[in-house]
Amino acid sequence: MTEINSTYVLIPGAWHGGWSWRPVAERLRAAGHRAVCLTLPGLGDGDDPAGLGLEDAVDHVVSEVEKLGTEVTLVGHSWGGYPLAGAAHRLPGKVSRVVYYAAQVPVRGRSLVEDNPPEAAAMLRGLIDASPTRSIPPTLQWVQGLFMQDVEEATQRLVADLLTPQPGAYFLDALDVPSVAELGIPALYILGQDDRALPLPGAEFAARLGLEPLMVPGTHEGMLTHPDEVAKAILNG
Template structure:
């Protein structure tokens, strides 16, 4: 039985995986959605990026999980990418769902499309947090009005320190067994760093014709991809 550890991206908690987790459980697998410190039902907990790495490692070790598939979305690709190398032979595979990937000494803000200074200024202006999603951020992402309303209602401010702390990697990321899921409505091609990783022998690419939040827009299809990834 595969054990799926599901980690949402910025602003969202474990609840974001409800529909995907139900599909995985119905297929007979263990599911363990994680809420990172400082967001959703864990608001008020001080958190940097390494706190989030430890959140994931602690979940695996606390439950003594084996044959683990770590699934990460968006921002959480950075802490999960670091956690993956720290859980050793417990890891079966990592699945990056339209997510960032960590680079030694670099932060989430380092690769922010408007530049790190812009994101850092936004965090400072919001008392150390990244302001939560608004409905306009979800436009054009294959989401119904109901799905957008659910995402926005559940989104909470995200701790800024987790976005500006640098990643710490002990080995090349390309050595991890990984699947990268590219959501085409959020950009037709993976970023340059992901493209470089996909050129190696241990990373596979899967494309989804949907937007950045497939756990809401296409939960059955995403669950199927996760089930396939576990068999690789």
Template sequence: MITRRHMISAAASISAAVLASPAWAKSATGETSGKAMRKTRFLLVHGAWHGGWCWRDVAAGLREAGHEVFTPTLTGLGERAHLLSPEIGLQTHVDDILAVIRFNELEDFILVGHSYGGMVISGVADKVRDKIRHIVYLDAALPRDGETMISQGAPRSADMLAATEQQLRALAPEGIAMQAFPPEFLGIPKNHPGYRWVARHMTPHPLKTWLDPIALPNGGSAGLPRTYIHCNAPVLPNSSFGWHYDQTSKDIEWTSLTLATGHDAMVTAPHALTRILRSL
């Protein structure tokens, strides 16, 4: 008869064998050491019209280096498009990411936000700054308290902001979600191998998320180690991202970098982007 004592003894033997094996003792560089490989946790937040799917190649590169990667999809987008509703706002998406952090018990992780995702990670950082090791804005919105996705960036007149809002509402004829732009608008050439993949996966984006002002009573990401990456070949038309790069490059609290690719760097330059993230 197999007793509890036998089971404990067998488990101890198996554990000892695994810990003593060369494979377990290899470090991230492939060198043998007496310690298990140290992992960094990455939480990657996508932008408008995208989903967690867009990080496929970057996540694979980070995981190959031994890191742990989370690529959640925001409510109403990607594989969660069936949840689309007029009530989905910016706070919904902030709460999505806060839930990922809570239920995966994330600590000392690197938080990355692309494009509209910059709004989301700013709201997240305001709530859980003590859990974040480094925050990365990838060609992303960088709002101040009270700003919206359309008002963040360089100062503009009320008439210009009203015109921008009218254009966005035109993309959402039912007042719920904005139709996606074609991939070439995001810097993905038509002959790029990822063009059709991106075109197939993009979904309408909840309009309310771009009109809601963000509340940053604790200063958002201010005071955290921060990096801004600007994608400048080509620059996304009519965006605030070049302006944010210029501003952050003058601030000693920031590390500011450029990446010679289009806006969707995770698709057009995944290896270069992965190298940058691993360097953090």
């Protein structure tokens, strides 16, 4: 059980901005907590994704936490597990807990692309190489087939329109830090029952933290479709 008046810093996944966490954040606030939804560099509306690397995302998380002046729980969705891990190592004494929601748990020295099966890795590299900004554009097909296959087409199209190109180096860069599990910070891994988007089974990512996943309803976008259940898991998991 979390403490009353905790501060949650919510880190979005690839192609997403802070908007994706807002339904969950509102529920955390209603429970008496502080919730801050981050939008990482290059992923805001109209941002230029060119020239950004993973360290820029990590720097942003660290800077925003330091501004808060209090201990925080870092919550990462999907690719957001990478900047979460990088930031946690640079914030000694400032992170009281980490929560991975349908998130990738990095291995030291291995990028997200390298953590994908070979065919998917080759596809991602090809998209980056083909882009003049070396970014990966979002597609409606990914939303419909991988991210939120359980909702009507109008909702899928709306979410696809909200997504922004992902800076390619966010996927190509690796972290040179040990596992978050080695920090001794309490951790939680939450997984949607119908998640299709992760490159490996969610249980395998949870096992990297020495955990079993806490299952909640929904797909990879459960923070939008099932915010009550996701917020409850974050608070009580």
